Structures are given as C-alpha cells and as structure tokens.
Amino acid sequence: MxxxxxxxxxxxxxxxxxxxxxxxxxxxxxxxxxxxxxxxxxxxxxxxxxxxxxxxxxxxxxxxxxxxxxxxxxxxxxxxxxxxxxxxxxxxxxxxxxxxxxxxxxxxxxxxxxxxxxxxxxxxxxxxxxxxxxxxxxxxxxxxxxxxxxxxxxxxxxxxxPQFLYYRPSLLDGAGVTPPTTFEELMAAAADLTTDDVKGLFLGNDDSATKLFQPIVFSAGQTLLTEDNQIGFDKDTVIAGALQVKALHDSSSLLIGAPTEAWDPSSIIQELCAIQWCGLWALPQIIEAHGDDIAVIPFPAFGTGTPTVFNGxxxxxxxxxxxxxxxxxxxxxxxxxxxxxxxxxxxxxxxxxxxxxxxxxxxxxxxxxxxxxEAVRISEEFGWAENPNWTPTMELAVDDMMTNIVLEGNDPSAEFDTAAATIQTELDAIFG
Amino acid sequence: MAVSPAAAADTDRAGTGDQRPRSRRSGRRRTALAFWAFTGPFLAGLAVFTVVPVAWSAYLSFFDATNTVTPLSEDFVGFGNYTRMLQDQAFLDSLVTFSVFAAFIVPLTFACSLGLALLLDRVRFARAFFRSVFFLPFACSYVVASLVWKMSIFNGVRYGLANAVLDLFGVDDVAWLFNPDPPWYWLVIVSLRLWIQCGFYMILFIAALQQIPAHLYEAAYVDGAKPGRQTFWHITLPQLRATSVAVVMLILIAAYQAFDEFVNLIGNQAYARPPLVYLYYTALGTQQDLGRGSAGALILALIIAIVTLLQGRLLGFGNKEGR
Structure with a gap:
C-alpha cells in the first residue's frame, strides 16, 4: 500500500x-x-x-x-x-x-x-x-x-x-475556475490554474499515477476485493479511468518532482501548486501559511461516479x-x-x-x-478504507499497471490482464 | 584463500628441511597457527555474513516463508517460488532495467575515467590538486549524493538547478525523475554514478599509464608516429589491456550492486527498478515474502556468476599484460 x-x-x-x-x-x-x-x-x-x-x-x-x-x-x-x-x-x-x-x-x-x-x-x-x-x-x-x-x-x-484535495480559493477565483467535481473539470481547472511559476495540481512525485487506481475503482462504486475475496473491479472501468489519468499526465499542468511528497504540505505552502492532494493532518500548517485562503474538496468523480476520499x-x-x-x-x-x-x-x-x-x-x-x-463531512460521506486481504503484492501489481499505462503508454488491456493475473495468483495462494 | 594450510606448510618445509623431525612438526604447527590467525577472522566473517545467509536463503527459497525465517515443513513449496519469480513480469522487467543501466554505465564510466586519466597525465602543474578534486566524490556516499541530486539539482520545480538553467533558455520545467517519457531519469542516475565512481577508476588508469615505458613512445616517434591518436591506439591502449579488463569487470560488478541511488532517487517504480530494489521490496518492506525474495536472489546470483565467467573468458581476465 x-x-x-x-x-x-x-x-x-x-x-x-x-x-x-x-x-x-x-x-x-x-x-x-x-x-x-x-x-x-x-x-x-x-x-x-x-x-x-x-x-x-x-x-x-x-x-x-x-x-x-x-x-x-x-x-x-x-x-x-x-x-x-x-x-x-x-x-x-x-x-x-x-x-x-x-x-x-x-x-x-x-x-x-x-x-x-x-x-x-x-x-x-x-x-x-x-x-x-x-x-x-x-x-x-x-x-x-x-x-x-x-x-x-x-x-x-x-x-x-482522510486524504483529499486542498485548494486556494483566491487562485481559483482569479482564474475564473469553480471547484471541480468531476475528473474532466479537475483537468480543465488544473490547466487554467497553471502559470509560469505555479502548476495547477500536485498529486505526488512517484505516486501521482499509482494513487489514482483506488479512486477510479471506488468512484464507480466498486471495491478492491469482494466479500468472498474475488477481484472487485472491472476492466472497462479501470481502463477508462487510467486513460483519463494518462491524459492528465500528458498535459503540462501537473507538478511532478517537487522537493517533498504529497503527504507533506510544503508544495501548496510554498505556492508551487494551486491544488494539492494531502491529508487532514497538514491542515494546521497550511492554515498557518495561507490563513482563510484554503478549502478542501473530495477527489473528483471519474466518469459518472461519485467523488472519493481515502480514509487513511x-x-x-x-x-x-x-x-x-x-x-x-x-x-x-x-x-x-x-x-x-x-x-x-x-x-x-x-x-x-x-x-x-x-x-x-x-x-x-x-x-x-x-x-x-468540511474534511470530516466528506470523509464520512465519500470515504473508503483499505481491505486487509488486499496484500502488498496485489497493490504492487496495480501500481505497476498504472505506471505502465499512464507513464509508459503501454497497452491498457494487456497491462490490466497482467495485473489481474498476478492478483488472482495471490488470491489462489491465500484462499484457494 | 589462495594458500591452503598444507601448501603453506610445504613451502615452510623446504626451508627447514635440515632440521630434526620434532622441531619441524612444531614449526609446521606454528605456520598453521599463523595461517589461521590471519585468515580466521576473515573466514569467520565470510561464514557468518555470507555463507550462512546464502545457504539459509537457498533453504527459504523452497518454502512459503512469509513473515518468517524459520518456515514450517508444511509450507514447503518445492520450486514454486522459482516458477513464480520466472513468470513474474515485474522481476523480468527489472532484469531488463538492469541491462539498460549496465549498457549505459559501463562504457561511459570506462571512457570518462580513462579520459580523465589521460588529461591528468598531461597536466604539468597542480597535479595532486586535480587528482584529489576528481577523486574526492568517491568518498561521498550514494545516499547523500542522491539527496543532493534529487532535491537540489534535479528536482522538478522552477528553482531546481537544472530547471533554473533550462529556464534561461526558455525551456519549460522538466520532471526529471518521475516521468519516464522521455526517460530523463537515466540522465540523473547515470550522471550521479559517473560523478561518484569515475575518480576511483581514474586513479587505477593513472597508475597503469605511469607503468608504460617512455621508450615505447620514443621508439614510435623515431619511426614517424605522431603523438595523439596514433600512439594512443597503438601503444597506450594495448599497454593498458590488463587494467582495462579489470576496470570493466569492476564497473560491471558495481553496477550489479546498484541499489542505493535507485531506491533513494526513484523508489519502487516499474520503469526504473533494478533487481535488487525489486527483491528488497519483495522480501522486506511490507511484503515480507522471504521465500520468493530468496528464490529471486538466487536466480540473480546465478545470472551474475554466468555473465562474470563469460566476460572473464571473453576478455581474458587474469592474462598477463601484453599477451
């Protein structure tokens, strides 16, 4: 994980x-x-x-x-x-x-x-x-x-x-952007907010692609593993979401390679980005830097799904x-x-x-x-949690799938099949 | 390791052959004692830190050893871990990543360190200063260098050194490490390793250059050779053969052990994950699958052994200079 x-x-x-x-x-x-x-x-x-x-x-x-x-x-x-x-x-x-x-x-x-x-x-x-x-x-x-x-x-x-998106209302107002509720709106907002000095969105350095797998799945109302421990997500949903994530990565509105990771609020504090994925723990630090000029939203919905919040x-x-x-x-x-x-x-x-x-x-x-x-509210309304049967090996399989589709541009269908096969092998070894 | 106690005693016997049997025996015993006193600590260290762990790892590789180093007999899985690793796309990809890395780093390090050595060999003033300057990075740890490379030189934001320079030319910020398309991360990784290790191999080359007799060059000039490319290809390089072979081997072995800079610069990413990083995350971290990790480590060890033997045979490692 x-x-x-x-x-x-x-x-x-x-x-x-x-x-x-x-x-x-x-x-x-x-x-x-x-x-x-x-x-x-x-x-x-x-x-x-x-x-x-x-x-x-x-x-x-x-x-x-x-x-x-x-x-x-x-x-x-x-x-x-x-x-x-x-x-x-x-x-x-x-x-x-x-x-x-x-x-x-x-x-x-x-x-x-x-x-x-x-x-x-x-x-x-x-x-x-x-x-x-x-x-x-x-x-x-x-x-x-x-x-x-x-x-x-x-x-x-x-x-x-809970982990969600922090944004600076003043920057959104300045660019004439409303807080995004869907992934398409998020991409558009990130593009509009990107200037020479500030990137629109920061999701993380090495996990900016991998961490969006779960939001894709939970946004569609699916799960990692079903009650009887079978794969709980379907191929079309994952591929459609992954291709959207790829489009975001191919745009130049994503901050990648910041000095700190996304669990650390330094990027939004140092005004390297307008919107940042981070957790509730960082709120006191962010308020100290930006005062009232900070607000939170759940991660926007993929497709026709719901927004999501990871409750870590x-x-x-x-x-x-x-x-x-x-x-x-x-x-x-x-x-x-x-x-x-x-x-x-x-x-x-x-x-x-x-x-x-x-x-x-x-x-x-x-x-x-x-x-x-607001963070408490969206955590209770849109939150999802880990599943203890989802092993690190399974997580690595979907992480690699996301990296290979989003960053390497590999064939999504083949990548999904590889990941699903790895997960199935693991499930068979544990429950088979 | 090369001298067995018996062999050591044999040479001793030659020198003390005229003595009486009794003192000969005590002399032999003293030699054996000296042998073990010198090699004992090393052999004990080798046993404790290498032989036992390797044997234990081989044992673990036949078990489903998750979260344990003492698996129960019912967890025996035969060659199951080996087949899983050999079918594991991520592990196979890591071998490819390593091969790409070796393809970059071996010739580049070789060329750079030889080039530096040739330049410094020509310098007529402040030689010690220049040698020290180029050798100093070797004293820097990969972890510290990774911090500097990742956080100040090649970070992805506008105030990173590399991006600040690009900015002067109006080029947009580059996410050096975390965007494999185009794969700029190789520039970061390769430049870091070059910076650290070139100085060391440069010293080896300088030492070898000083061994080349000056009369070879003088004779060549008399025969009409021009200093520069001609003498380099026909005198310098052939004379450096033994050193070159050793250096290539050392660079390759060092590349096999690449771990620190990958894990500190990039972490566990599919596109830049050499075998050791993958095995580290499989056997340690949260996976704790010591069975699969051990199987992978032994497969890797086998590959390294084969490649090294082949390379030694092809390049003639251990042959005398000039053969």
Missing amino acids: VAFRNDHPFKQALAGPALNRRRMLALGGLAAGAGVLGACGSNTGRGSGDGVQLSQWYHQYGEQGTQQAAEKYAAAYEDATVTINWIPGDYDTALSSGLLAEKEGDYPDVFEGHLNRAMVESGQVVPLDDILADVLDDYTPDDLARNTIDGKVYGVRMIDD GWDTFVNAKSAKVDEAKAFVKWLWVDHEEFILDWNLSYGFHIPPRLSMRGEADQLAEGPAA
Whole structure:
C-alpha cells in the first residue's frame, strides 16, 4: 500500500529533512544510532508497575510535539514501564524485522501499523476482541473492517486520516475556475490554474499515477476485493479511468518532482501548486501559511461516479510473540480504548486527525468549523478504507499497471490482464 | 584463500628441511597457527555474513516463508517460488532495467575515467590538486549524493538547478525523475554514478599509464608516429589491456550492486527498478515474502556468476599484460 500511507519509508527519509534542515544533518546519525539508542531507550515511564517492561513502537510523525506526547502517555501509565521506540525513516522494514525478533527488548510488545492477512496467518498479532467488546459500536464500520480478519478484530484504531484535495480559493477565483467535481473539470481547472511559476495540481512525485487506481475503482462504486475475496473491479472501468489519468499526465499542468511528497504540505505552502492532494493532518500548517485562503474538496468523480476520499490512519497492535501479551493488551486498552483525554490529545493537539471514536467526535472543537469540518463531512460521506486481504503484492501489481499505462503508454488491456493475473495468483495462494 | 594450510606448510618445509623431525612438526604447527590467525577472522566473517545467509536463503527459497525465517515443513513449496519469480513480469522487467543501466554505465564510466586519466597525465602543474578534486566524490556516499541530486539539482520545480538553467533558455520545467517519457531519469542516475565512481577508476588508469615505458613512445616517434591518436591506439591502449579488463569487470560488478541511488532517487517504480530494489521490496518492506525474495536472489546470483565467467573468458581476465 505504498501509494496511500503517510509514512512512505524512503520518501520520508528524503523529504522529511526539507522541512527541517537540522534534521537533515542529524538523519544519518539517527539512522546509525537507532539501534544503540533503541537499546538504551528513551525510557520515560516512571510508573512502578512491579518491574513490567513494555516496548511500544511508533513511526516518526512529522508534527512537532508528537514524540513528547507519546512519551507523556507512556509515563502516565502505572502498571508497567513503557519504553517508546520512535522510528525515523523506513518504518515498515524496521517493524517487519522487529516482529521477526525472538528476544525480549528486540521486538515491540505494542506497535502501530496496518493490518494485512499475512500478519495474522504467520501469527504476529493477537486478537483484541476482548478489550474492544464494549466499544465496537463506537467505531465506523470501515475502521472495524480494516482491522478484522475472519471475524476477529486485531487492531485498535488510533487516528483517522482522510486524504483529499486542498485548494486556494483566491487562485481559483482569479482564474475564473469553480471547484471541480468531476475528473474532466479537475483537468480543465488544473490547466487554467497553471502559470509560469505555479502548476495547477500536485498529486505526488512517484505516486501521482499509482494513487489514482483506488479512486477510479471506488468512484464507480466498486471495491478492491469482494466479500468472498474475488477481484472487485472491472476492466472497462479501470481502463477508462487510467486513460483519463494518462491524459492528465500528458498535459503540462501537473507538478511532478517537487522537493517533498504529497503527504507533506510544503508544495501548496510554498505556492508551487494551486491544488494539492494531502491529508487532514497538514491542515494546521497550511492554515498557518495561507490563513482563510484554503478549502478542501473530495477527489473528483471519474466518469459518472461519485467523488472519493481515502480514509487513511493508524492502528495499534499487540505482538503475539511478546512475553507479556496480557500486560500489553491492558496497556493498549488503557491508552487507546479508555483514555479519552489522551486519544483526543493525540488526534487534535499536533496535526489534525479525526478521532476514530464516534462518541468523541462531538468534542473535537478544532474540527467543528471551516475546512476541518468540511474534511470530516466528506470523509464520512465519500470515504473508503483499505481491505486487509488486499496484500502488498496485489497493490504492487496495480501500481505497476498504472505506471505502465499512464507513464509508459503501454497497452491498457494487456497491462490490466497482467495485473489481474498476478492478483488472482495471490488470491489462489491465500484462499484457494 | 589462495594458500591452503598444507601448501603453506610445504613451502615452510623446504626451508627447514635440515632440521630434526620434532622441531619441524612444531614449526609446521606454528605456520598453521599463523595461517589461521590471519585468515580466521576473515573466514569467520565470510561464514557468518555470507555463507550462512546464502545457504539459509537457498533453504527459504523452497518454502512459503512469509513473515518468517524459520518456515514450517508444511509450507514447503518445492520450486514454486522459482516458477513464480520466472513468470513474474515485474522481476523480468527489472532484469531488463538492469541491462539498460549496465549498457549505459559501463562504457561511459570506462571512457570518462580513462579520459580523465589521460588529461591528468598531461597536466604539468597542480597535479595532486586535480587528482584529489576528481577523486574526492568517491568518498561521498550514494545516499547523500542522491539527496543532493534529487532535491537540489534535479528536482522538478522552477528553482531546481537544472530547471533554473533550462529556464534561461526558455525551456519549460522538466520532471526529471518521475516521468519516464522521455526517460530523463537515466540522465540523473547515470550522471550521479559517473560523478561518484569515475575518480576511483581514474586513479587505477593513472597508475597503469605511469607503468608504460617512455621508450615505447620514443621508439614510435623515431619511426614517424605522431603523438595523439596514433600512439594512443597503438601503444597506450594495448599497454593498458590488463587494467582495462579489470576496470570493466569492476564497473560491471558495481553496477550489479546498484541499489542505493535507485531506491533513494526513484523508489519502487516499474520503469526504473533494478533487481535488487525489486527483491528488497519483495522480501522486506511490507511484503515480507522471504521465500520468493530468496528464490529471486538466487536466480540473480546465478545470472551474475554466468555473465562474470563469460566476460572473464571473453576478455581474458587474469592474462598477463601484453599477451
């Protein structure tokens, strides 16, 4: 799922420093010292906890104060000493090797990530149904579904991160353009907004083609995989959408090769583009730069379909290999199920995220008006979520298909057949 | 590695042949001890970091080893991973990508480093300075260079160095890395690797140039040869044969190992994904399919071994100078 996460491993290592040049110099040292530091640990847990030690892993959030917040929560927990491992750079790979580790201290007891079926089949995560039993109704069906495999819930949703388009109303007004609702209008708007210095639209550098596969599918009311785990999208829809995306790429109104990726709002902040794909987390930064001159829309509809919003985010899991599964589950329940103050703090005090707990959304004053409120609305109306049965291999197959059709101009029909065959092989291997 | 303990002891025996058997044995033991003391750490490192992982990888390649390095016997899939990799279009494409890369980088690096060496050989002042200047990039890591190339020289926006220069001529911004049509990304990748590695091969060529006896040139001039193209083709280049063969081999092996700049500049894109990047994402990252990753790695290793052997045979690697 490279295309849709806000933790692009290598890109984060590259683009993160652009935000903060001091970090750029520190990056090499950080990476080199990560193992050593991890061993020493930034142990802030002051709870007595009868000597129970837990290790909790996070990817590196970009927003100021997030690491301190995570350490604050850990220190407030009294039943165990929780050590935070804050991982810069390639989190997926670090986590993967961490989950293979056998020795206590080398692996996380509690970690954030995204569920896929392989994690369950290889026994890496434990079901959390018991700690979630009382609050299952308090999550959106999508947030439950993406953490559920074969009827068991494995992950606790921490934050919901809708991704959509930000635009500058002043630039649209100046060019006499109304906010686009269809892909054709988006292409026309991007062309009208493109000047010598500003490109119309920024979707991402290396994922500007690949990330539009899911919007094509969900816009048409289709899915990645059906309930009985068959391919859930049809060839004509995908090809028609991919050819539209190709037309957009062939125009000169797309910003490609920006210094930062699309999860980082720098491009719209630095006025390199008029419209940018980004996530709700970046709203505070964008408002700081552009004040009132910012608004959001869902990604416009393909064909006669509906607009779409990708509801990304993060979930917390308990490592099945942990020597202290029960203690880890108790900690997860304390922090991410019961502790309303910390859940709201994590969602609203740094970057913006939608609290995944429906009952807490009413208290999210920061999301009550303006572009934030609109983001919540379109996320609820047009949002789609990942499917844990959609494996990275399947994602790579459609990513390559999109790249080959859109950027290379290869035969769409043959590319679709190749991708579909790869997905079918994978489905047969898993469910066959 | 080339000298076995027995061979080492044999040469020793020749020198100590007139001594009594008892001390001969202790002398032999001391030699063996010295042999293991010198080679032991290296062999241990080779075993731990190369032989064991390769053997383990071969073992994994016959299993459905997702998210594990100790698969269960019921996950045995025979040659299933190999057939899947050989039918995997993305993996086959990555081999093509590599071939294109090698086709660019090997002759270009060779020509540039030889050219630099010839120029510096002629320089009469500040030689040390020029050599250092051209050699220095070799000390730079590929990751750091990728950052510079990607973010300041070849970014796709108006203030990137390359685009700023093009702007002077009224040319529109180019998305250097992320638009394969036209494939400008090769310019970025190839120029980066040239910048880093030319200096190193240049030093090898300079050393070889200084070994060419001056009287060969003098004799040629006496016979009426003109300095320049004539002496280059008929004296310099043939005299550099052994070095040239070694350099081509080293460049090719370095190209096989290309990973850092691809993954840092472009990431996991279908159009510019050499085998190591593809295998990295298959075996690590979120896929964690160590079975298919291992199968792919062994296929790649086999190809590299065959190509290297063929190349050694064709170019006569290891032959003496001037043969």
